[in-house]
Amino acid sequence: MSINIVQALKQVSTATITTFLFQKGLKNVWIRRASPLRPGQERQVGAAFTLRFVPAREDLATESIWSAPISTRAAVEDMPAGCIAVADTGGVTHAGSFGDILCARMKVIGVSGLVTDGAIRDRDAIEEIGFPVWSNGVSSSPSTSGLTFVDWQRPISCGGVAVFPGDYIVADGDGAVVVPPRYAEQIAASGPDEERLDLWVREQVLSGARLTDIYPPDEAVRERFRASATRNR
Structure with missing residues (x-):
């Protein structure tokens, strides 16, 4: 990813970007149900690192899945610095898809932020560590109470928008927008x-x-x- 493109996109609001893409015929680029966790969150730009959850199934949604080869823990360790994690939960909000420990690790390895159409947990702790999050609310319940993590770095649907690995994500006070690389x-x-x-x-x-x-x-x-x-x- 070009650092010059990233730095330039940091100067452009999501409102301006959606207008530009609308003029190019792209009308569905704003990720719905993904609001800034706290007011005044700095605009973040990065390549999408995609994650996909499906509704929980009792034989899979157990504590053992947290340390399985296919797990959010393994996916986080695969994230490159500068990316933005984009999680497809199908809009589930009664379970927190990410909490403070995973967000702390993402912050340490240089991930620029998290965007999800689901809920997060440990809101106060995440705010305390200063990791930027755009989510569909909060929940104290663990992810396994409503979700099963199944894959990463595949095309997903997040907030009604198609997101491909490597798409540019720009997120600010108005939410998060997907920018196809050809227009970046x-x-x-x-x-x-x-x-x-x-x-x-x-x-x-x-x-x-x-x-x-x-x-x-x-x-x-x-x-x-x-x-x-x-x-x-």
């Missing part, structure tokens, strides 16, 4: 300027500009923005 470079190249344009338009609106004159910005408005940016250098 384009967003990285144009996104920061779009963010600056949005800020300038907002300032114009706060100064009294009429929406019909400035938003959404047409080419004339963009030229005014470019001229203003040149003057302020």
